[in-house]
Amino acid sequence: GQQVMQIPQYQHVQEGEDFTTYCNSSTTLSNIQWYKQRPGGHPVFLIQLVKSGEVKKQKRLTFQFGEAKKNSSLHITATQTTDVGTYFCVTGTASKLTFGTGTRLQVTL
Amino acid sequence: DAGITQSPRHKVTETGTPVTLRCHQTENHRYMYWYRQDPGHGLRLIHYSYGVKDTDKGEVSDGYSVSRSKTEDFLLTLESATSSQTSVYFCAISEQYSSGANVLTFGAGSRLTVL
Numbered sequence: 001g002q003q004v005m006q007i008p009q010y011q012h013v014q015e016g017e018d019f020t021t022y023c024n025s026s027t028t029l030s031n032i033q034w035y036k037q038r039p040g041g042h043p044v045f046l047i048q049l050v051k052s053g054e055v056k057k058q059k060r061l062t063f064q065f066g067e068a069k070k071n072s073s074l075h076i077t078a079t080q081t082t083d084v085g086t087y088f089c090v091t092g093t094a095s096k097l098t099f100g101t102g103t104r105l106q107v108t109l
Numbered sequence: 110d111a112g113i114t115q116s117p118r119h120k121v122t123e124t125g126t127p128v129t130l131r132c133h134q135t136e137n138h139r140y141m142y143w144y145r146q147d148p149g150h151g152l153r154l155i156h157y158s159y160g161v162k163d164t165d166k167g168e169v170s171d172g173y174s175v176s177r178s179k180t181e182d183f184l185l186t187l188e189s190a191t192s193s194q195t196s197v198y199f200c201a202i203s204e205q206y207s208s209g210a211n212v213l214t215f216g217a218g219s220r221l222t223v224l
Contacts, residue, residue, distance in 0.1 A: 009149075033210070042199055042218055043152065048210035088151060094140055094203050094211045095159060096167075099152040 004029075004089055006100035013107055019076040021103035023089030032065055032072040033090040037102075043088060046074075079107045112136055115200050115216040123224050128187040130219050132200030134180075140203035141183040142213070143167075143175060145196040152199065158183055190223045197221075 004025045013019050023032065031050045035043040047056055049065035049072060056063045062075045076083055084107050089100040112135030122128055132141060140159055144152040144167075154167030156175040164175050172194060176184045187194055200216040 031210075033212070035213070042215035043213070045212045045214070048206075048208065048212070050209075090213070095157065095165070096154070097142075097203075097211075097213060098154070098168075099144075101149065101151040 004032075004091055004098060004100040006089060006103050008103055009101065010104045011106070013079050013105070015081060015107050015109050016078050019079050019083070019105055021074050021087050021089075021105075023072045023074075023100050025070050025091070028069045029072075029091045030069075030093070031091060033097075034063060034072075034074055035088045035090060035099075036085050037088065038085040041085075076105075079105070081107050081109065083107055113200060113202060113214060113216040115198075115219045117219060118217065119220045121222045121224065122190055124191060125189050128190050128221065128223075130185040130198055130200075130221070132183045132185070132216060134183075134202050136202075136204075137180050138202040138204055139180075141177065142201040142203070143173075143183065143185045144199045144201065145169065145194075146199060146218075147196050155185065155198075187221075190221075192223050195221060195223045 004023050006023050033048045034046040037043040047063050053067045054065040060077045064073045086102040086104045088102045092098045114133045116131045142157040143155040146152045153169045155173050158164045158177040174186045198219045201213045203211050
């Protein structure tokens with residue numbers, strides 16, 4: 001199946017700083033999804049990107065899909081303590097969805 | 110809300126004992142999944158089901174079996190638990206959003222410790 005690598009594995013920021021996580025694949029992806037998992041919780045769907053070069057925004061979160069559809073990024077502007085958690089990129093079909101290893105974000109005041 | 114319930118939520122067992130985790134959904138979703146989550150590995154697919162009695166292996170299926178005799182229930186069985194199966198297990202269903210995206214919705218998870 002498709003494999004996706006996420007970087008960084010962990011990032012610690014101060015509240016108000018920006019944060020970006022990257023998802024990279026060696027093969028072309030049909031789509032990319034992003035999920036957030038709060039500490040002690042379960043992953044929750046954030047968004048799906050399908051088109052080459054697609055950019056979507058959700059409040060302070062900006063999601064991009066690369067032109068070659070081999071990478072994606074999630075950028076958070078002015079982080080807040082509520083952004084704490086692990087962010088996963090996910091790709092594949094309904095029968096085989098593959099998770100990246102995730103980026104754990106810690107935000108301190 | 111997809112109405113996904115996992116049971117038990119926590120279990121401690123000994124090596125060599127059988128363990129069954131249950132996932133129950135209330136909305137007749139066709140696809141159901143079992144993932145395990147371990148530090149440094151993200152979520153890895155164990156088995157999935159695409160209908161009653163229709164199941165297939167994921168990337169880490171060794172040591173696990175599944176059954177789906179009813180649409181609403183998907184059981185994960187560890188025939189003889191090992192310490193390497195200590196993990197958090199998540200059940201999920203796939204549902205299609207109006208945007209066309211096939212989205213996973215997860216249960217709350219089952220934490221299994223094998224001593």
